[in-house]
Amino acid sequence: MVNNSNSLPRLITTTGMSFNYCTPELKPFEYAGYGRLVTIPSTPFEEASTGGELPLHWVQKVIVDKRFASTVNKDGRTLIPPTLAEFAKTFEGDLQTALGSHVTLQYGDKPEKGSIFLTIDTDTEFSDVAGRPSSEGYSLSVTKEGITIAGASPLGAWWGTRSVLQAAATGDNKIPYGTGVDTPGWGTRGVMLDIARHYYSPEFLVDMCSHLSFFKQNTFQLHLTDNLPVDFTKHSEEYGNNVYSGFRLSSEDPALAGLSSAANESYTRAVFDDIQQKCAARGVTVFPEIEAPGHALAITQWKPQLALAHDISMLNLSHPETLPSVQSIWETFLPWFHTDTVHIGADEYDSDFIDVYIDFVNDMNKFMSAQSPPKKMFSWGTFPRELNQTDINKDVTIQHWTGWMDNALPDYLNKGFNMVNSDDAFYIVGKSSVNGGYPRELNLTRIFAGNPAGGAYAPNIFDSKNATNNPPRDHPGVLGHIAAQWNDLGPNATTVSEAYYAWRDTLPGLADKQWGGDLTLEEYESVFDTIHAAIPAQNLDRSIRSRSDTIAHYKFDSHPKNLGKINDYSGNGYHATLRGCSISHSAVKFDGKCYIETPLQSKGRNYTLSFSVKPTSDKSGALFTGKDSILTTGNGDSKQVTLSAGGEAYSVDYSFPVGSWTDVSLIGAGKQTFLTVKTEGGEASTIEIKTILGMLGNGLSPDVIAIEAPFATIGRGFEGFMKDVVLKQTASI
Structure with a gap:
């Protein structure tokens, strides 16, 4: 967050200070008197001296400045930037879904009473923390007439x-009169997700973009290729x-036949294009990574001759076919990627072959530059x-991830490299902490107190323990921060x-620090739930609206006038439809072909599904x-x-008798899932549903698993009877 406008009143900011503004007597938007709105990230804002606030329900229209309606941002990484008009159309929908505000979208050349006017500021020089020009800055003006x-x-x-x-959500749909200018401190802000060792549906990735966008994160790095990190030197090639x-x-190019994952766990060009388009529509660039020469088992399983003899997960960079093969992969997929920047991986290779590794990275840089x-x-x-050794070309941006691989300041920044910070202080590896590895969640305390010199974390903090290893906040070589989440233990370790x-x-909270915001932990916790509830265009929580604890209740009371309708007795109106089954004595008879269809899909944490x-x-x-x-009575044989x-x-x-x-x-209680059963005349017993982790060649370990309650169809393929189905939004163990 940088305040650097000369065209609007200078703002009172709290950067570098330590205030605790969270008091029970103040609403979040009332903190504006201290120089910002308590949004996520925080928004620089000077409240008008006259006071007053604008009710959002009074706003009737969004007006796009017709002079700039077709303007696009040409300075970002995406090659498919939305126009101002396209962003405005998306915003129009968000106002309705997030706040319940119904507005019309119009075009004009000036604000009107009761409007939100979207325009382009061609006069202000917006710049980031290092003084670099930024195309992501904006000014905000709120008056009794409307918002600009x-x-x-x-x-x-x-x-x-x-x-x-966000300001409206935390302010009871009202925003105080005032002005503000806001610019991100760094241009790269977001996350990396390992989708190579765990498949994620296109819908999930798009929903994550909606989540990232709401907190002004602009980068979604997708780690597209990898393998489980087994010590291949201890196992046979057949095992590997x-x-x-x-x-x-998944390409249809016959030259790449056998390279891609199974069709139901890979993305065609049309699907990947759709993901990128939908993410770009919300300001998020999909940043693709194809890993080589390490973590390359998918490539060596495709072309075994390219593998190192002692570790088949690594490419033999001395083999004459290796570089052409890797480049042929990129030649196929580069046209798929709507970004001016790509990631070649180049992580954790054999240290006995450093020189050929450096040559490989530089050869790939020449290849990319020639596109x-x-x-x-x-x-x-x-x-x-x-300094006296051959190094990677300084045109290559280095993504730092751990202090035992590099010391960012002397090894790269002082030599003139640009860097993005992904230090493993914020690494997540799904379920790995069973053996004392990386944590399963981000550390909130570290976010708000992670600077070893004192204060909150920021993208310039490469070493969370030794402040002398960190560059100044305004170092021009620090481009931003990406938080990484890995799936080292494979697809069964975690659910989507x-x-x-x-x-x-x-x-x-980390997004606040990536942007350059100055929220305190207390402020963050005071507004998080309210702001989270307003995130548009996704339902990652898998929440379901309900008037009470009971979401749906099907008693299956048959009546000839129902005509296939199954009444929901919860009061929510989630009536179901009978598809070919019969009902007798308040029980549905399933014949293996008929089923019940509900208007719902899934219930996320927490729930009880009883029947x-x-x-x-x-x-x-x-x-x-x-x-x-899906809940089934068995699995195969x-x-x-x-x-x-x-x-x-x-x-x-x-097994059901x-x-x-x-x-x-079936009970979902936080991070755990349980099954409680009681047979006729028997005692109730509760069993925890767990995953069995393969500990990378070091045995097996049971662990918790959190799975949503399935509730779209009932009884499809089942033979037998069912009665009294109830779905609740609390866990009853």
């Missing part, structure tokens, strides 16, 4: 709309060839060199939603199915009750 947002570019104006939505690897892009138009390139910080929950409560079931055969069938999971998510099956040591009733509750 003037961006350095359409993207800057878009970030201004995020401030308006069966280790899980992922290459998530039309030229591509910029990132690589992970690996093998820093002495667990990746989101690892970031849910803490990532917005009674009586199978008439031991044939495996689905009891409940949703977009995120196994008769064990199984809850599946993301293509992974999580079974319990229990055929021919008798069992009362069942």
Whole structure:
């Protein structure tokens, strides 16, 4: 957050100070008297001396400055930047979904009473913390007449709309009169997700972009290729060839046949294009990474001759086919990527081959530079060199990730390299902490007190323990920060939603620091829930609106006038539809083909799904199915009750008895999932559903797993009876 406008009143800022503004007597927007709105990130804002506030329900229209309606931001990484008009259209929808404000979209050349006017400021020199020009800055003016947002570019104006939505959400749909100018301190802000060792649906990735965008994060790095990090030197080549690897892009080019992951766990060009387009529509650039020459098992499984003899997860850079093969992969996929910058990985290679590694990175940089138009390139910080040694070309941006691979300040920044900070102080590795590894969630305390010199974390903090290893805040070589989440333990270690929950409560706080905001921890916690509830265009929580604890209740009371309708007795109106089944004595008879269809899909944390079931055969069938999971009476030849998510099956040591009733509750309680069963005349017993982690060749370990309740269809493929289905939004263990 940088205040650097000469065209508006100079703002009172709190940068570098330590105030605790959170008091019970003040509403969040009333902190503006201290020089900012308590949004996430914080927004510089000087409240009008006259006081007063604008009710958002009084705003009737969004007006796009017709002079700039087709203007796009030409200074960002994306090659598909939205126009000001396109951002305005998205904002119009967000006002309705986030705040319930119904407005019309119009075009004009000036603000009108009761409007939000979106325009471009061509006069103000917006600059970041290092004095670099920024196209992401904006000014915000709120008066009794309405709101004006003037961006350095359409993207800057878009970030201004995020401030308006958040300020209104925390201010009871009112925003104080005043003015502010806001510019991010750094141009690269966001996250990296390892989608190579765990597949994520396109819908999830797009929803994550909506989440990132709301907190002004502009980069979603997708780690597209990798493998489980087994010590291949201790295992046979046959063993290594069966280790899980992922290459998530699926090309029809016959020259790449056999490279991609299975069709249901990879993205076609059309699908990947759709992901990028939808993310760009919200100001987020998908930043692709194809990893080589290490972590390259997917490539060596495709072309075994390219592997190092002692470790088949690494490419033999001395083999004459290696560089042409890697470049052929990039030649195929570069046209897919709507960004001027790509990432070649280049992480954790064999230290016996440093010289050929350096040559490989430089050869790839020449290759990218020769594209039309030229591509910029990132690589992970690996093998820093002495001044008298051949080094990586300084046109390559280095992504730092750990102090045991490089010391960012002397190894790269002092030599003139540009860097993005992904220090492992903010690493997440799904479930790895079972053996004392990286944590499962971001550390909120470290975000707000992670500077070893005192104060909050910031992108210039490469070393969270030794302040002398960190450059000054305004160092021109520091481009920003990306927080990484890895899936070293593979696809069964976590569910899709667990990746989101690892970031849910803490990532917005880090977004404040990536932008350059100055929220305190107390302020952040005071507004988080309210702002989180306003995030538009996603439902990653899988929440369901309900008037009470009971979301849906199906008693299956048959009536000839129902005509297939199954009444919901919760009061929410989530009536279901009978598809071919019969009802008798308040029980539905399923024949393996008929089913019940509900208007819902999934319920996220927390929930209790209870029902009674009586199978008439031991044939495996689905009891409940949703977009995120499926509960079945068995799994293949196994008769064990199984809850599946993301293509992974999580079974319990229990089978439903055929021919008798069992009362069942599927319970999601925070990070855990349980199954409670009670047979006729028996005692109730509760079993925790767990995942079994493969500890990278070091045995197995059971661990918690959080799985959503499936609730889109009931009984599809099941043979037997079911009665009294109830879904609640609390966990009853």
